[in-house]
Amino acid sequence: MAHFYLNELVSTAEVGSRVSVEGAEARHAVTVSRLAVGETVSIGNGRGLVVTGTVVTAEHTDLTIEAVEVTDVPRTEPAIFLAQALAKGDRDELAVQAATELGIDGVIPWTAARSISRWEGAKVAKGHDRWTAIVREATKQSIRAWLPDVLDLVSTNQLVRLSSEVRMLVLEPTAELALSALEPDDRDIVLVVGPEGGIAPHELEALTAAGATLVRLGDTVLRTSTAGPAAIAVLNAKLGRW
Known part of the structure; x- marks a missing residue:
């Protein structure tokens, strides 16, 4: 090895x-x-x-x-970022680890309305450091030339503002558009994954109003630790990375 x-x-x-x-x-x-x-x-x-x-x-x-x-090795374009909602246990960490191995360019910790886990006070820096360590170890394990960025913790309002700057894809099991049917373009992608219980209706409304696109993976509902990596695999194929 x-x-x-x-x-x-x-x-x-x-x-x-x-x-x-x-x-x-x-x-x-x-x-x-x-x-x-x-x-x-x-x-x-x-x-x-x-x-x-x-x-x-x-x-x-x-x-x-x-x-x-x-x-x-040149950086791959367009870039793919994972906006991962904070989740209980280690489910968000599992998502970040797998996403790094699959070639994500950056991860964005997101405090969603239904996030049970919260980074507050000293936990903000501790959580960020933890995700940074996970990304670093997964980068070495997968022998990646580029180390993904770990961005600052964002609120839903900050995520909504970001949607005007990138191509934001929100995983939602009830969406009409399948991710596999999406036509790629040259815009950087932010893939949004909700916590346990999914993304709240008012958050979906705010994100779509700001220009985000709701997409689904299939007819089943995946755990928050699985959904992001599964979607990244689809995007890798659609964008010709694989």
């Missing part, structure tokens, strides 16, 4: 140069993955640069490779 690590401080590299990861990243590579000198590893900066090379230093605080191959 390929090993992939992140060092966001790396800006450039060329064949023959040396690139490192340090601290917790190096410690995990050496003590958990048990990487040793001579093995092949890739290091990315989360902004498209991926350096693959041979390990020349494998210590608890320093993993260094000598570059054999350097690639610069």
